[in-house]
Amino acid sequence: MIPYGHQWIDDDDVDAVVRVLKSDWLTTGPCVAEFEQALCSYTGAKNAIAVNSATSALDIAVQSLDLPRGSEIITTPFTFAATANSILFNGHIPVFADIQRETRNIDPESIRSKITKKTRAIMYVDYAGQPCDIEEIRAIADEYNLLLIEDAAHALGASYRNKKVGTFADITVFSFHPVKPITTAEGGAALTDNPVLAERMRLLRSHGIKKEISPQANSGKAWEYDMVMLGRNYRITDLQAALGISQMTKIDTFISKRNELASYYHKHLKDIPFLELPTTTPGVHHGWHLYTLLVTGIERDSFFDYLREQEIGVNVHYIPTYRFSYYKDHLPTEVTGYPVTEDVFSRIITLPLYPGINSQMTDFVIEKIRAYG
Ligand SMILES: *Cc1c(COP(=O)(O)O)cnc(C)c1O
Numbered sequence: 001m002i003p004y005g006h007q008w009i010d011d012d013d014v015d016a017v018v019r020v021l022k023s024d025w026l027t028t029g030p031c032v033a034e035f036e037q038a039l040c041s042y043t044g045a046k047n048a049i050a051v052n053s054a055t056s057a058l059d060i061a062v063q064s065l066d067l068p069r070g071s072e073i074i075t076t077p078f079t080f081a082a083t084a085n086s087i088l089f090n091g092h093i094p095v096f097a098d099i100q101r102e103t104r105n106i107d108p109e110s111i112r113s114k115i116t117k118k119t120r121a122i123m124y125v126d127y128a129g130q131p132c133d134i135e136e137i138r139a140i141a142d143e144y145n146l147l148l149i150e151d152a153a154h155a156l157g158a159s160y161r162n163k164k165v166g167t168f169a170d171i172t173v174f175s176f177h178p179v180k181p182i183t184t185a186e187g188g189a190a191l192t193d194n195p196v197l198a199e200r201m202r203l204l205r206s207h208g209i210k211k212e213i214s215p216q217a218n219s220g221k222a223w224e225y226d227m228v229m230l231g232r233n234y235r236i237t238d239l240q241a242a243l244g245i246s247q248m249t250k251i252d253t254f255i256s257k258r259n260e261l262a263s264y265y266h267k268h269l270k271d272i273p274f275l276e277l278p279t280t281t282p283g284v285h286h287g288w289h290l291y292t293l294l295v296t297g298i299e300r301d302s303f304f305d306y307l308r309e310q311e312i313g314v315n316v317h318y319i320p321t322y323r324f325s326y327y328k329d330h331l332p333t334e335v336t337g338y339p340v341t342e343d344v345f346s347r348i349i350t351l352p353l354y355p356g357i358n359s360q361m362t363d364f365v366i367e368k369i370r371a372y373g
Helices: 009-020 030-043 054-064 082-089 110-113 134-144 195-205 236-247 251-269 302-307 325-330 339-347 357-370
Strands: 046-052 074-075 093-096 119-125 147-151 171-174 190-194 291-295 348-353
Touching: 009 236, 009 325, 030 046, 030 190, 030 236, 046 054, 046 195, 054 082, 054 119, 054 147, 054 190, 054 195, 074 082, 082 093, 082 119, 110 134, 119 134, 134 147, 147 339, 190 195, 251 291, 251 357, 291 339, 302 348, 302 357
Parallel strands: 074 093, 074 119, 119 147, 147 171
Antiparallel strands: 046 190, 171 190, 291 348
16 A cells, blocks of 8 residues: 655664664653754744644643633644644633635634634644645734644645744644654654743643742752643653654755655646646645645545555545534534535545655556546
């Protein structure tokens, strides 16, 4: 089976991890700080907090905002479950906005229609690695005094108006799961220019425990520490951070390769009448984490089954979050009225795309698609 996504690991990645295995630090050590510095230099962000997954990063991002319980956070339903889950973890209410068909990104007009007195933040996702209409979302946030979290799990290496993703929102989150733009096996990071949010997220990564405590509270004893926030253990290991540092040296190569592959698919699929190809918005440098098609006039599920029978690991990204049983059982009101999300969900299919795919594989995928029907 050709998977829809796969990591790229070189010998220098392996060597970097082995060096740490033979060092004094297995978990938090010098590589974590160095990896965070690499993320900051690459994106231009002032602070990066590396953790054990993007799910953890989203959780501490929401917690660090310190919103009153029951606040509403507007988000997209067309994403992985972890996006809205991070809102629920913190006792808040995810309010879903509809998406735009061409990009599958959250629709700023729909965001506006969902704002209430309880809205405190917007959590948007750069679907497939294509940055959202960030200027428009920022304008809404400024108008209504809302905070922004960018779930950029797909979008490390992507740019908006010639600026790398990482500094647009109050907090930006990346994922380093094997199918994502770079990998640390499991891993994620939260980036922010805000020193208060950075300090809170650093504490929340490790139990909310503070070693440097105020002179009043300090007994003068060397063993003294305090716990000032309710944190968990979300630490990333030095082994993973070493892999991350090594992968960061290849990020631009990975993104170029993904762009080449997307162009290749486009060139060879554009005349097929039953396909609507993905588009790139002007002013955006796409990360191409996912290459998704919309089918028209054919059954998506029959097409999907046919491609799977050919050992092509197509996928559906995503089942809208509000369709999950847990959400149906736990949201205060019934969730309906997402015509674009429902239409896209019924017609979408993800093709294999990752840096290690070769032309025999892409040609095989194209040939089987052309032979359909
Ligand atoms: C993969 C993903 C996550 C979760 O990432 P993990 O590192 O696996 O926890 C969150 N949001 C989106 C949009 C994702 O694709």
